[in-house]
Amino acid sequence: MTDHRIALIPGDGIGAEVLPPAQQVLDVLGRRHGFGLTYTAYDDWSCERYLREGAMMPADGLDQLRDKDAILLGAVGSPRMPDHVSLWGLLIPIRRSFRQYVNLRPIRVFEGIDSPVRGARPGEVDFVVVRENVEGEYSQVGGRHNTGFPDEMAVQEAVFTRAGVTRVLDHAFALAAQRKGRLTSATKSNGIVHTMPFWDELVAERSASFPQVGWDQEHIDALAAKFVLEPDRFDVVVASNLFGDILSDLAAAVAGSIGIAPAANLNPDREFPSMFEPVHGSAPDIAGRGIANPLGAIWSAAMMLDHLGHADAAKDVTDAIAAVLAKTDVRTRDLGGTATTSEFTETFLELL
Numbered sequence: 001m002t003d004h005r006i007a008l009i010p011g012d013g014i015g016a017e018v019l020p021p022a023q024q025v026l027d028v029l030g031r032r033h034g035f036g037l038t039y040t041a042y043d044d045w046s047c048e049r050y051l052r053e054g055a056m057m058p059a060d061g062l063d064q065l066r067d068k069d070a071i072l073l074g075a076v077g078s079p080r081m082p083d084h085v086s087l088w089g090l091l092i093p094i095r096r097s098f099r100q101y102v103n104l105r106p107i108r109v110f111e112g113i114d115s116p117v118r119g120a121r122p123g124e125v126d127f128v129v130v131r132e133n134v135e136g137e138y139s140q141v142g143g144r145h146n147t148g149f150p151d152e153m154a155v156q157e158a159v160f161t162r163a164g165v166t167r168v169l170d171h172a173f174a175l176a177a178q179r180k181g182r183l184t185s186a187t188k189s190n191g192i193v194h195t196m197p198f199w200d201e202l203v204a205e206r207s208a209s210f211p212q213v214g215w216d217q218e219h220i221d222a223l224a225a226k227f228v229l230e231p232d233r234f235d236v237v238v239a240s241n242l243f244g245d246i247l248s249d250l251a252a253a254v255a256g257s258i259g260i261a262p263a264a265n266l267n268p269d270r271e272f273p274s275m276f277e278p279v280h281g282s283a284p285d286i287a288g289r290g291i292a293n294p295l296g297a298i299w300s301a302a303m304m305l306d307h308l309g310h311a312d313a314a315k316d317v318t319d320a321i322a323a324v325l326a327k328t329d330v331r332t333r334d335l336g337g338t339a340t341t342s343e344f345t346e347t348f349l350e351l352l
């Protein structure tokens with residue numbers, strides 16, 4: 001029997017409330033489809049740990065993860081410390097050290113969910129945002145100057161490399177070729193005159209290798225409007241780190257709730273473990289009350305199974321998500337219901 005070594009990092013707030021339901025789902029599927037999952041839990045890698053010991057994870061944390069087949073993460077972040085410290089103390093080192101250069105965020109409007117967008121009809125909105133995940137606007141190049149004086153300044157450089165942009169574009173084009181064959185590239189080459197024209201040139205260049213994919217490019221501002229006005233026109237949307245981050249939250253909101261949206265941080269070359277996590281954060285406003293929607297974490301676990309070679313098990317999960325939303329009115333509060341996390345999970349497991 002195949003056995004997969006999984007690292008579990010619940011993190012902070014509702015991160016720790018949504019991972020156990022995802023683990024229950026994984027165990028059901030392992031039994032059904034005949035694979036084993038061995039978990040190593042890193043329960044204290046969190047803001048609590050940072051506030052106590054000055055680091056989100058131990059000094060050899062990355063080495064502890066290196067031999068795992070995949071990482072399932074809840075969320076990190078606490079109102080008691082700055083967000084850039086928690087993000088750069090755990091998530092970003094994992095993404096960068098393990099060269100998880102593709103961030104994949106699928107968006108679907110399920111039957112039984114009321115999208116806040118009138119034109120977002122179930123079954124018609126089904127696309128994927130492919131976000132560049134290790135370079136671009138989120139760079140450490142830059143600095144602060146004249147701190148505390150009236151002429152204080154901050155400079156931050158965006159870094160776009162031919163290798164880095166090319167590999168994420170290739171992943172996006174290949175994904176579009178397997179799906180409906182349409183790719184949209186997010187740009188802003190009218191305003192950002194160096195990096196974005198470079199991005200656009202590489203899109204045009206790579207498109208030649210994927211003649212079966214039709215593609216276009218949209219400026220990020222116009223694209224944001226189109227996500228709301230015509231969300232059903234997209235198949236694969238490829239974007240730089242910052243643009244992809246913003247677009248995927250917008251898309252998750254169009255789909256009905258950020259509580260459902262999943263994400264995969266992929267190392268497609270499989271030299272290192274990939275990491276799977278819901279799009280949402282630690283939600284301090286509802287943490288500790290047992291009312292978080294576990295679907296984002298459950299769907300992320302399904303993406304992990306797909307990556308580990310269990311596409312059939314992953315489909316069981318997305319089918320059960322569709323079923324629980326279409327056939328029952330059991331909903332957590334973010335979707336207008338009153339079910340607790342555990343009540344919702346129980347209904348979900350019955351349908352699974």
Ligand code: NAI
Binds near residue numbers: 259278283284
């Ligand atoms: P958030 O996603 O935690 O919450 C935004 C809103 O959505 C809140 O009202 C929250 O209650 C609701 N929400 C989110 N997930 C939900 C779920 N599963 N079920 C029901 N409601 C849900 O984003 P926010 O408030 O901007 O950030 C809170 C903290 O999380 C910050 O410290 C931030 O840095 C961190 N964060 C961490 C991320 C990660 O670990 N990948 C991603 C985004 C934010």
Ligand code: MG
Binds near residue numbers: 245246249
């Ligand atoms: Mg985000």
